[in-house]
Amino acid sequence: MILGRLVERLGxxxxxxxxxxxxxxxxxxxxxxIVLLDALMPVMDGxxxxxxIKQQAGEDxxxxxxxxxxxxxxxxxxxxxxxxxxFLTKPYNPVxxxxxxSAFRRMREMHQTxxxxxxxxxAQHASLVQDxxxxxxxxxxxxxxxALSHSSLRYLQSAYAMFNGDILLAANRPSGEMHLxxxxxxxxxxxxxxxxxxxxEVFYAMTAKxxxxxxxxxxxxxxxxxxxxxGIFCCAVxxxxxxxxxxxEVWNGGLPEVIILGQTAELMRSIPSTHLPLGxxxxxxxxxxxxxMVMRPGERLLCWTDGxxxxxxxxxxxxxxxxxxxxLDAYIGHPGRVFDGLLDSLERxxxxxxxxxxxxxxxxxGPTERQPAPRATAPPTRAQDWALSYTYRAVSIRExxxxxxxxxxxxxxxxxxxxxGALFTVLSELYSNAxxxxxxxxxxxxxxxxxxxxxxxxxxxxxxxxxxxxxxxxTLNHSPTPDGGMxxxxxxxxxxGFDPACASADYAGRGLxxxxxxxxxVEVDGVGSRVRVxxxx
Amino acid sequence: xxxxxxxxxxxxxxxxxxxGRFDFGAHQDFRNAYERSGLTPQRYVVDLHETDYIDxxxxxxxxxxxxxxxxxxxxxxxxxxxxxxxxxxxxxxxEQLFSIK
Numbered sequence: 001m002i003l004g005r006l007v008e009r010l011g012x013x014x015x016x017x018x019x020x021x022x023x024x025x026x027x028x029x030x031x032x033x034i035v036l037l038d039a040l041m042p043v044m045d046g047x048x049x050x051x052x053i054k055q056q057a058g059e060d061x062x063x064x065x066x067x068x069x070x071x072x073x074x075x076x077x078x079x080x081x082x083x084x085x086x087f088l089t090k091p092y093n094p095v096x097x098x099x100x101x102s103a104f105r106r107m108r109e110m111h112q113t114x115x116x117x118x119x120x121x122x123a124q125h126a127s128l129v130q131d132x133x134x135x136x137x138x139x140x141x142x143x144x145x146x147a148l149s150h151s152s153l154r155y156l157q158s159a160y161a162m163f164n165g166d167i168l169l170a171a172n173r174p175s176g177e178m179h180l181x182x183x184x185x186x187x188x189x190x191x192x193x194x195x196x197x198x199x200x201e202v203f204y205a206m207t208a209k210x211x212x213x214x215x216x217x218x219x220x221x222x223x224x225x226x227x228x229x230x231g232i233f234c235c236a237v238x239x240x241x242x243x244x245x246x247x248x249e250v251w252n253g254g255l256p257e258v259i260i261l262g263q264t265a266e267l268m269r270s271i272p273s274t275h276l277p278l279g280x281x282x283x284x285x286x287x288x289x290x291x292x293m294v295m296r297p298g299e300r301l302l303c304w305t306d307g308x309x310x311x312x313x314x315x316x317x318x319x320x321x322x323x324x325x326x327x328l329d330a331y332i333g334h335p336g337r338v339f340d341g342l343l344d345s346l347e348r349x350x351x352x353x354x355x356x357x358x359x360x361x362x363x364x365x366g367p368t369e370r371q372p373a374p375r376a377t378a379p380p381t382r383a384q385d386w387a388l389s390y391t392y393r394a395v396s397i398r399e400x401x402x403x404x405x406x407x408x409x410x411x412x413x414x415x416x417x418x419x420x421g422a423l424f425t426v427l428s429e430l431y432s433n434a435x436x437x438x439x440x441x442x443x444x445x446x447x448x449x450x451x452x453x454x455x456x457x458x459x460x461x462x463x464x465x466x467x468x469x470x471x472x473x474x475t476l477n478h479s480p481t482p483d484g485g486m487x488x489x490x491x492x493x494x495x496x497g498f499d500p501a502c503a504s505a506d507y508a509g510r511g512l513x514x515x516x517x518x519x520x521x522v523e524v525d526g527v528g529s530r531v532r533v534x535x536x537x
Numbered sequence: 538x539x540x541x542x543x544x545x546x547x548x549x550x551x552x553x554x555x556x557g558r559f560d561f562g563a564h565q566d567f568r569n570a571y572e573r574s575g576l577t578p579q580r581y582v583v584d585l586h587e588t589d590y591i592d593x594x595x596x597x598x599x600x601x602x603x604x605x606x607x608x609x610x611x612x613x614x615x616x617x618x619x620x621x622x623x624x625x626x627x628x629x630x631x632e633q634l635f636s637i638k
Contacts, residue, residue: 186593230604231597235629254629276630280600282609285633306593306628 003036003067003092010098020044024052032062034104036088039068039079047082054083061111063104067092139167139193142200146170147178152241154339154361158307165192166305166358167234169200171207174407174424176244179207179216182360183236183278184255184305195234195279198223209404210424213240213249217278217288224279233279237303238290243365244425244514247453248301251290253277256321258303259328260295265335267328269293292457294450297366300335302342307356313349323349384413384485389475394467397435403428406474413478415485419537422518423487429511430491430531431472436460438495438529439470470494486536497527542570544578551578553602556587559622561594571602581606583635586617591625603634614638 004016015030017023021044023037035053037046050064066079066087079087086100147170148155157168165185172178181203185192202223206216217238224234235254242248250258254277257270271291281287295301311319327345331338339361346357388409392402407424410416416423436442440463446452470493477488512531516522521534539556540563553570555563571581581602585591603611614636618626626637 184593186597231594231601233597233600235593256628273628273630276633280634285609 006092006094006097007036007101010094010101012101018042020046020049023049024056027053027062028056033108034101035062035064037064037066037084039066039075047078050079050082050084059115061108063108065100065104135193139196142167142193142196146204147172150178152178152363152365153180155359156343157358158356164307164356165196165234166307167192167196167199168358168360169203171204173207173240174210174420175428176421176425177240177242179203179213180239180241180360180362181236182239182255182303182305182358183234184358185234186232195224195228195232198227199234199278206404210407210428211404212401213238213251213290214288215401215404217251217290218283218286221278221281221286221288222283225282228279233277235273235277235305239301239303239362240290241295241301241362241364243297243367246294246296246364246367247292248295248364249290249292250301251275251288256304256306256309258301259324260293261300261302261328261335261338263296263298263335265300265328265332265338267325268299289461292453294453295364297364298335299364300338301362301364302338303360305358308342308346308359311346311350311357314351319346319349385479387475387477389473391471391473393471394469397439397470397472398464398467402474403431406476410476410487415537416487419535423535426489426515426518426533426535427474429515430489430533431474433511433531434472434491434493434495434529435464438493438497439467439472440464441495481536484537486534489533489535490530491533492530495529497529540566540570542573544576548577549579550582551576551580552582552584554584554587557589559585559588559591559595559598561592563595564598567598568601571605580612580614583613583615584617585615585619585622588622589619591622593629596625596629596631599631599635612636 004014008014015026015032017026019041020037023035024044026032027035035050037049039046041049046066050066053062053064063085064083066084067090068075068079068087069090071089076087085104088097088100148168150170153170155168157166167181167183167185169181169183170178181199183199185195199220202219203216206219211219220236228234233254236251237253237255237258238249238251239258240247240249248260250271252258252271252273253275254273257272259267260269260271262268275287276285309318309320309324311323313319323345324342327342328338331341334341339359342359343357390402390406396402403424406427407420410423411420437444440460442456442460442463446456446459472491472493475488475490475492477490479486479488512522512524515531515533519533519535521532523532524530541554541556543552543554544550545552551571553567555567583599583602599613599615603613605611606613615626615631616638618637623637626632626635631637
């Protein structure tokens with residue numbers, strides 16, 4: 001009673017009850033800010049009431065001050081154990097009472113602020129996690145698609161690596177070559193997902209249209225440099241596998257060395273990173289030229305992201321390039337086991353399956369293992385009757401590859417679509433013949449060994465860059481036949497020609513031999529600067 | 538990890554030293570080191586002699602510094618790299634963008 005008046009006089013609203021049970025009931029009804037409890041009361045004592053009140057209060061801070069004449073330590077301890085926050089001994093001192101109530105009010109306010117902030121943070125965190133999960137779903141779908149199921153490929157991409165921005169894409173060109181991209185974005189989650197979209201889109205679209213690795217690289221770098229903020233980029237290896245010609249092109253910008261193993265898994269070559277990662281350099285600085293090499297059936301190419309060499313064991317030591325080469329040495333003579341051997345060694349080294357690894361293996365297929373072009377099921381519609389002719393002069397030859405454009409034109413004709421692969425091969429063989437032998441005067445005889453190949457492709461790049469005169473004309477003449485249609489392709493260049501007789505030698509003539517196998521008629525004029533091909537279906 | 542920035546007496550060269558691991562944790566400090574208001578040095582030196590590890594986000598930070606310092610016209614040297622750090626820089630071919638000594 002005295003206490004009630006005292007507290008009221010301090011400016012607070014007071015609800016008075018006579019025992020513990022009523023105190024609990026009143027608490028539930030009124031939710032007061034602070035509870036003053038006598039330890040000893042009839043019906044229900046203060047200790048039991050304190051426990052029930054704290055239970056009801058839940059996360060909210062409701063300070064309980066015990067009022068007591070008890071002074072034995074045991075009794076005071078009992079007060080605290082029941083959930084009391086403080087006690088006040090009789091007789092009451094108004095100054096101390098006021099001080100205690102004020103102190104607990106401050107504590108209560110602080111508690112409320114903290115709770116509110118915690119709730120805000122929790123809500124934001126939940127939405128962040130949700131965004132990240134969405135980003136991951138999108139990224140996974142983008143980063144892990146295409147022609148990865150091809151029998152010549154084996155790969156491992158751990159879940160964590162994917163979330164860390166590793167990306168692996170595969171697609172086939174219409175002419176049968178396969179393009180592969182292994183990439184590693186800086187940053188992960190959302191930022192990697194944002195970069196992966198245009199990367200995958202450009203890669204698939206351009207590969208399907210028949211663009212070369214070089215053209216795709218220029219476009220990828222451009223696009224990423226444009227949309228990614230400074231500081232976010234993509235380390236990548238791009239590969240073109242060409243089983244028809246037994247060639248491979250590799251471009252490495254910022255990933256660990258790409259390894260090529262021979263038929264018995266002996267180390268043949270490693271291709272270190274010689275380029276800036278994608279999305280870093282501007283157009284002028286960017287170098288899109290891949291390394292071109294001979295690769296025979298059964299030889300294999302291995303590449304990985306830095307998760308492999310940066311794998312650490314319990315002692316903190318790095319697996320490193322040395323670790324990789326040790327494994328490769330151990331599997332000489334067992335080419336089929338290299339991939340699993342590398343994974344096993346990583347797991348043994350790391351102590352558990354390494355979870356930040358992307359590893360890719362490509363075995364060069366034989367020329368006959370080429371994927372057949374899909375056949376149309378619908379009967380071809382009747383062909384149209386037209387002819388067109390394009391002449392490309394030095395500047396446009398230097399700067400762009402006209403083939404995707406021509407192919408797109410041809411594929412607009414429904415009857416030709418099922419022939420896309422063969423058509424593209426024919427067109428590109430004719431065009432590169434005209435360009436390389438006619439205009440650039442490159443000698444196929446160089447391509448007899450792998451050093452020669454390197455020289456050939458180096459020279460091709462150099463001479464193309466400095467090309468100032470010359471032209472290539474491609475004429476397409478299309479006419480209907482009773483059952484289908486006939487396309488006559490004529491390719492003429494301003495060069496002095498090559499000797500078609502030597503084109504039958506095994507390396508140099510592969511291009512024309514391929515054309516002859518795919519077309520119904522091939523006719524080379526005397527000097528070899530004009531080739532006419534008839535293609536019918 | 539700790540980052541220290543010192544300006545030469547003539548205010549022409551800003552040297553940023555990174556101690557320990559140069560990774561994402563250094564992001565804010567590294568940025569602060571060159572973004573402090575009123576700094577207009579002609580050249581930047583990133584001293585990595587006490588850096589024992591560098592990751593790809595640090596490469597990103599170096600690119601941000603390069604952008605801040607004028608992009609293609611930036612004069613930035615990266616000095617005193619240990620072999621591991623040096624290797625990471627050269628895998629990404631950063632010699633083409635920075636003068637690495």
